[in-house]
Amino acid sequence: MLLRKNPGWTIAERQATPETLFFGRRAALAAAGLAGTGVALPTRRAGAVDLPTAMRNPRYRPERALTAEREATTYNNYYEFGSHKTISAAAQRLPQRPWTLRVEGLVERPGEFALDDLLRRVPVEERVYRHRCVEAWAMVVPWSGFQLSELMKLAAPLGSAKYVRFETAAVPSAMPGLRQSWYPWPYVEGCTIQEAANELSFMVVGAYGKPLPPQNGGPVRIHFPWKYGFKSGKSLARVVLTDQRPKSFWEQIQPQEYGFWANVNPAVPHPRWSQASERLLGTEERVPTQLFNGYGEFVSGLYEGVQGERLWF
Amino acid sequence: MLRLIAVGLLIVGLALGLLTGWGVPLGETLFRYDPALLNTAQAGIQRYASPALWDDGVLPLLERPSWVLPAGSGALLLMLRGLLLSPRRR
Structure with missing residues (x-):
């Protein structure tokens, strides 16, 4: 039997200072001229894709320990690369730069944004969000990014825009799943214009203080922390404002299991399993699932008066 | 027999x-017949048997007419x- 005795100085990975804060502090010191000793302080890793320094926004408290980075970046759902969890190596084939995001449809200012240019025009911050997969596992990740509403401001939606449609890039040379030509590629997800304006709706470009890895949806994805994870489209190439409710990828394939709203609700089981609890990646602990994944105070008002809709699928 | x-x-x-x-393709015919069938089969094979069995064994058959x-x-x-x-x- 292997007996492992930790020396007194060891701490759990979740207790370590997040990399983004570490580098953020160095950037702040450098900017204030406090480094002072003539020793250069690097503000980010050499060779990394540009990711602006993102200070953590303390407003969003996960009330749970961070998931270890290794767990969050090696257990992934990304159907374009396969229907299993170990797609992280295959996903490295998806080029991350240059990357452009088109915003169009019912907007005053449609445009195509080079991602790095876009990041210079929006306030980037870090938020620690809980992420709840429809498959009843969960993780807590420090995401870097900007509010979706900032992108909406740049595009200026017309009054007739009612929904936002998110399209994932379709790159056949990198994504073996696209060989299955019978599926309705590209991966499409959507939300209402009110949901897009909600402060929680977050465009993610980084995780754990680094550029968002492709297996987690890099270089840019959307994240709705109160919805099941499949609603948060990855590797976005196109955002379309529309007056038609988008029919999502999974809605077209299995509409009885995956709907448009997909808000987290422990009292409404998936047709094939319970949603009452969730397994935390890394610790494998099972904890009770919360309504709206615990973000009810931010989002429950969005659904008041919504009648005749399956809000929980 | x-x-x-x-x-x-x-x-x-x-x-x-x-x-x-x-x-x-056979995959498209099966998808038209039951849109969820292949997704369920793929998840089962890739998660509980081997990702390669689907990619290199089943998928080439599904891509054929x-x-x-x-x-x-x-x-x-x-x-x-x-x-x-x-x-x-x-």
Whole structure:
């Protein structure tokens, strides 16, 4: 039997200072001229894709320990690369730069944004969000990014825009799943214009203080922390404002299991399993699932008066 | 019995070709029949057996025209039957 005795100085990975804060502090010191000793302080890793320094926004408290980075970046759902969890190596084939995001449809200012240019025009911050997969596992990740509403401001939606449609890039040379030509590629997800304006709706470009890895949806994805994870489209190439409710990828394939709203609700089981609890990646602990994944105070008002809709699928 | 199965498979292949089109992949035919079927099968195979079994074993078959698998299997069975019943073996 292997007996492992930790020396007194060891701490759990979740207790370590997040990399983004570490580098953020160095950037702040450098900017204030406090480094002072003539020793250069690097503000980010050499060779990394540009990711602006993102200070953590303390407003969003996960009330749970961070998931270890290794767990969050090696257990992934990304159907374009396969229907299993170990797609992280295959996903490295998806080029991350240059990357452009088109915003169009019912907007005053449609445009195509080079991602790095876009990041210079929006306030980037870090938020620690809980992420709840429809498959009843969960993780807590420090995401870097900007509010979706900032992108909406740049595009200026017309009054007739009612929904936002998110399209994932379709790159056949990198994504073996696209060989299955019978599926309705590209991966499409959507939300209402009110949901897009909600402060929680977050465009993610980084995780754990680094550029968002492709297996987690890099270089840019959307994240709705109160919805099941499949609603948060990855590797976005196109955002379309529309007056038609988008029919999502999974809605077209299995509409009885995956709907448009997909808000987290422990009292409404998936047709094939319970949603009452969730397994935390890394610790494998099972904890009770919360309504709206615990973000009810931010989002429950969005659904008041919504009648005749399956809000929980 | 073997011949009956083989002829049955050839007929299924012919029918699929006529009904769905000669170039339509088997995967698309199955998807039209039941959109959730292949997703469930893929998840089962890749998660509980091997990702490669789907990518390199099942997917190439699904990419072939619908009629190829049944008609090919039927033809193979007829050839096998021919070998088993060849004069040298009697």
